[in-house]
Amino acid sequence: MGLACLRGGSGPALPLGLGLAALLASGLAGLSPIAIAPEAAPLARWIGHLATVLFTGLGLWKILDKVVPGALTRHVFEAAVIRFLTGFGYIFFTAIVVIPFYVMVMTSLKNQAALVQNPLDFSLDLGQGLGLFRSYVELMRDYNFGSYLWTSFYVSVLTVLITLAFAIPGAYAVARLRFRGQKVFSRSILLIYMVPMIVLALPIYIAFSMTGLRNTIFGIVLIYPVTTIPVALYMLQGYFRGLPSEVEEAGLMDGLSRLRVIWSITLPLSLPALASVSLYVFMIAWNEFLLAFMLLDDPGKFTLTRGIASLNSSEVPRQHLMAGAVIATLPIMVLFLGLERFMTKGLTAGSVKG
Amino acid sequence: MTEPVPPDMARPPRGMGPLARREARLAWGLLMPTLIAVALVVILPLLAVFWIAFKPIGLAELRPPAPVVREDIRGDLEAGDPDAYLRYRLRNSSQDQAITGVTLTDSWPEGLTASEMDPRCTLEGSTLRCDLGDWEGGFRDQIRIPVAADPSYFEGPDVEETEPVITGKANNVLTSFSSFTLENFARIFDGSEFWSVLGVTLFYTVFGTAGALILGLFAAMLLDKSFTGQGLLRGLYLFPYVAPVIAVAFAWILLFDPYSGSANALLMQMGVTSQAINFFGERPLALIMVTLFEIWRYFPLSFLFILARMQSIDTDMYEAADMDGASPFQKFRYLSLPQLLGILSVLFLLRFIWTFNKFDDIFLLTGGNAGTRVLTVNVYEQAFALSNIGAGAAVAVVIFLSLILFSLVFFRVMSREEGL
Numbered sequence: 001m002g003l004a005c006l007r008g009g010s011g012p013a014l015p016l017g018l019g020l021a022a023l024l025a026s027g028l029a030g031l032s033p034i035a036i037a038p039e040a041a042p043l044a045r046w047i048g049h050l051a052t053v054l055f056t057g058l059g060l061w062k063i064l065d066k067v068v069p070g071a072l073t074r075h076v077f078e079a080a081v082i083r084f085l086t087g088f089g090y091i092f093f094t095a096i097v098v099i100p101f102y103v104m105v106m107t108s109l110k111n112q113a114a115l116v117q118n119p120l121d122f123s124l125d126l127g128q129g130l131g132l133f134r135s136y137v138e139l140m141r142d143y144n145f146g147s148y149l150w151t152s153f154y155v156s157v158l159t160v161l162i163t164l165a166f167a168i169p170g171a172y173a174v175a176r177l178r179f180r181g182q183k184v185f186s187r188s189i190l191l192i193y194m195v196p197m198i199v200l201a202l203p204i205y206i207a208f209s210m211t212g213l214r215n216t217i218f219g220i221v222l223i224y225p226v227t228t229i230p231v232a233l234y235m236l237q238g239y240f241r242g243l244p245s246e247v248e249e250a251g252l253m254d255g256l257s258r259l260r261v262i263w264s265i266t267l268p269l270s271l272p273a274l275a276s277v278s279l280y281v282f283m284i285a286w287n288e289f290l291l292a293f294m295l296l297d298d299p300g301k302f303t304l305t306r307g308i309a310s311l312n313s314s315e316v317p318r319q320h321l322m323a324g325a326v327i328a329t330l331p332i333m334v335l336f337l338g339l340e341r342f343m344t345k346g347l348t349a350g351s352v353k354g
Numbered sequence: 355m356t357e358p359v360p361p362d363m364a365r366p367p368r369g370m371g372p373l374a375r376r377e378a379r380l381a382w383g384l385l386m387p388t389l390i391a392v393a394l395v396v397i398l399p400l401l402a403v404f405w406i407a408f409k410p411i412g413l414a415e416l417r418p419p420a421p422v423v424r425e426d427i428r429g430d431l432e433a434g435d436p437d438a439y440l441r442y443r444l445r446n447s448s449q450d451q452a453i454t455g456v457t458l459t460d461s462w463p464e465g466l467t468a469s470e471m472d473p474r475c476t477l478e479g480s481t482l483r484c485d486l487g488d489w490e491g492g493f494r495d496q497i498r499i500p501v502a503a504d505p506s507y508f509e510g511p512d513v514e515e516t517e518p519v520i521t522g523k524a525n526n527v528l529t530s531f532s533s534f535t536l537e538n539f540a541r542i543f544d545g546s547e548f549w550s551v552l553g554v555t556l557f558y559t560v561f562g563t564a565g566a567l568i569l570g571l572f573a574a575m576l577l578d579k580s581f582t583g584q585g586l587l588r589g590l591y592l593f594p595y596v597a598p599v600i601a602v603a604f605a606w607i608l609l610f611d612p613y614s615g616s617a618n619a620l621l622m623q624m625g626v627t628s629q630a631i632n633f634f635g636e637r638p639l640a641l642i643m644v645t646l647f648e649i650w651r652y653f654p655l656s657f658l659f660i661l662a663r664m665q666s667i668d669t670d671m672y673e674a675a676d677m678d679g680a681s682p683f684q685k686f687r688y689l690s691l692p693q694l695l696g697i698l699s700v701l702f703l704l705r706f707i708w709t710f711n712k713f714d715d716i717f718l719l720t721g722g723n724a725g726t727r728v729l730t731v732n733v734y735e736q737a738f739a740l741s742n743i744g745a746g747a748a749v750a751v752v753i754f755l756s757l758i759l760f761s762l763v764f765f766r767v768m769s770r771e772e773g774l
Binding site for chain 1: 374377378380381382384385387388391392394395396398399400402403406572573575576585587588589590591592593594596597598599600601602604605606608609611613614615616618619620623650679681682683707708710711713714717718730733734737743746747750753754757761765
C-alpha cells in the first residue's frame with residue numbers, strides 16, 4: 001500500500017490525496033496495514049484508521065516535497081531520502097530515549113496487579129490523585145530512602161568540594177607554570193582516568209577491610225574524590241590554558257603572590273568552568289555504583305544507588321524498585337535540564353579535550 | 355655587514371634561573387596533594403593487584419591468623435566462693451595456619467591472690483605473663499587460675515576491665531615475601547572459559563563502541579541545524595548517559611522481562627513469537643541485549659562530540675560544493691566525513707577503552723550470566739563469588755596489560771589529532 005502511495009504520490013497533491021483516500025478505504029474494508037483488535041470500539045477504530053492515513057500522508061508529503069513526476073535527478077532523490085531519514089531519525093531517537101524512562105515512571109506509579117495484568121497498558125490512572133505516589137511514600141517511610149537520599153547528597157557535595165580543592169591548584173600548575181615533566185603530566189592524567197575501577201576496587205576492598213574503613217561513609221568520601229580528581233584536573237587545565245595570561249601577569253606585576261593571583265584573578269574568571277566541573281563531578285559521585293556496592297553493607301549507611309541495588313530482590317515489588325530509580329534519576333535530570341549549558345560543556349571537556 | 359656577536363650572548367641562558375626554580379617548586383607544591391592522593395589510591399592499588407595476583411589467597415585468608423583471648427571470672431568472689439577462678443579462653447582465629455611464640459600479658463589487680471599458678475604463667479608484681487608457645491591451626495585452650503579476693507580488691511578496678519594483651523607471630527600470606535605462585539594465572543588461562551570470556555569482551559567492546567559511534571553520528575546529523583526545540587531534543591538525547599546506570603539498567607530489565615515486560619507482551623500481541631523471550635537470559639540474545647544497552651547508553655556521548663565538531667566546520671565549503679552541483683550524499687561523503695574522521699577515531703579509541711573497562715552495566719543487567727561474562731565481571735566473579743581473590747587479581751592484571759596496549763595506540767593517534 002505504502003509503495004503504491006509512493007509511486008502515486010510522486011506528483012503534486014492530487015495523486016497523494018487519491019492514494020490516501022484509497023488507504024483509508026482499504027483500512028475500513030479490513031485490508032489495512034495496521035491491525036486493530038476486533039473488540040475495539042467503533043470510534044477508536046475510526047481514530048486508528050484516520051491516524052494511520054493522516055500520518056502516512058503527512059510523512060509522504062514532507063518527504064516528497066519538491067519531488068516532480070518522472071525520472072528523478074540524483075539530487076532530488078537523495079534529498080527525499082534524507083528527508084525520510086530525518087523524520088525517521090527524530091521519531092526513532094525520541095522513542096528509544098523516552099520509552100525506558102517512561103516505563104520507569106509509569107511502573108513506579110502503578111500497583112503490582114495492574115502491572116502483571118496488562119504489561120502493554122502504558123496509561124496512568126490519574127483519577128486516584130495522591131494515591132498515585134503510594135510507592136514513593138512507602139519507600140520513604142519503610143525503606144529509609146530519605147536517609148539514602150541525604151547520604152548520597154552530602155557524599156556527592158563533599159566529593160565535589162574535595163575534588164575542587166585538589167584539582168584547582170594542580171590544574172593551574174599544569175596549565176600555567178613551567179616545570180620539568182609538565183608535558184608528561186598532562187598526558188598521564190588521562191591515562192589514570194583510563195584505569196578500570198574494578199581493577200582498583202579489589203585492592204581498595206582489601207585495604208579497607210583490613211583498616212576498618214569498609215562500611216563507613218568516611219571511607220567512601222575518601223575514595224570518591226580520587227576517582228574524579230584526574231578528570232577535574234584535566235578539564236580545568238584545558239580551561240585555564242584558554243584564559244588570557246596577561247591579566248594574571250598584570251596581577252603579578254602589581255605584587256600579588258601566585259596563590260593570591262589564582263584566588264582573586266583566575267578563579268573568578270573561570271567560574272563557568274568550575275560550574276561545569278562541579279556538575280560533572282557531582283553527577284559521577286551521585287551515579288557511582290560499584291564502590292558503594294562493594295564497600296557498604298550496613299543499610300544505615302547506604303547511598304541511593306546502593307539502596308536501589310538492595311531493592312532488587314524478589315520480595316520487593318517492582319514499583320518500589322522503579323520508584324527508587326526515579327528518585328535517583330530525578331535530581332540529576334533537574335540539575336541537568338536547569339544547567340544544560342554547563343553540563344554539556346562539562347561532558348565535552350571531561351571526555352576528550354577542552 | 356653584521357657586527358660579530360660575543361659568543362656568550364648568542365646563546366640563550368642555560369639551566370634554570372632562580373625565578374624558574376621558584377616557579378617549578380611552586381608547581382610541584384600545587385601538584386603534590388593530587389600526586390599523593392593518586393599514588394595512594396591508584397598506583398598503590400595497582401601494585402597491590404600485581405602482588406596479589408601471584409599469591410594463593412582467598413577471601414577467607416584476608417585477615418592474617420591471630421591469637422584471640424577472652425577473660426572472665428567464674429564463681430562469686432564477693433561471697434568468698436572457694437572454687438572461684440580466673441579464666442582465659444584462648445583460640446587461634448585461623449583454622450589451618452599456625453601462630454608461633456604466643457605470649458599473653460595482663461595487669462593483675464590489687465587484692466587478688468592466686469592460690470595456684472598455671473605452669474605457663476608467672477606473676478611479677480602486678481603483671482601476669484604467660485608464655486604459650488606455638489599454636490596449630492584451630493588451636494583452643496584455657497588457662498584457669500584459682501583465685502581468692504581481699505576486701506581491697508572490690509575497691510579497685512575489676513579484673514575484667516583491663517584487656518589482656520596477646521601477641522604471636524603468624525605468617526600472613528598477603529604480606530609475606532615468600533609463597534608466590536603462578537597458580538592464579540594457570541587457573542584463569544586454563545580451559546576454554548578464558549577464551550570465551552575474551553571473545554565476549556571483544557564482541558561487546560567492538561560492537562558496543564561502533565554502534566554507539568554510528569548512532570551518535572546519525573543523531574548529530576539530525577541536530578546539526580537550528581530549529582525550535584533543538585536544545586530540548588539535544589538535552590533529551592543526553593538522558594541515557596546522564597541518568598544513574600542502576601536506574602536505567604533496571605528499567606531495561608523490566609521492559610524486557612519475560613513475564614510482565616512490555617516488549618514481550620508487544621511481540622506476542624503482534625504474533626512474532628508465541629512464547630515469552632527471556633531477553634537477558636538466553637545465550638546469544640543476552641550478549642546482543644547488553645551490547646544494545648551499551649550502545650543506547652553511550653550514543654549520547656559520541657553524539658555530543660560529533661555535534662560539537664560539526665558545528666565548527668566552515669559552511670563556505672558546503673556552499674562551494676552546492677555551486678559545483680554536489681548531491682547531498684556526496685557532500686556528506688567527501689566533505690563532512692573527512693572533517694569528522696579525527697574526532698571519530700579519537701572517540702572510537704576512547705570509547706573502546708572505556709567499554710572494555712565497563713563493569714556496572716553488565717553486572718546489573720545479567721550478572722555475567724547467559725554468556726555475557728566479560729573480563730571485568732570475571733574479576734568480580736573470581737574474587738567474590740568464587741572467593742578467590744588471587745584469581746580475581748590475575749584477571750585484573752590481564753585487563754590492565756591489555757589497557758596499556760590500547761593506551762599506546764590511543765596516544766599515538768591522539769598526538770596525530772592534536773590539532774583537532
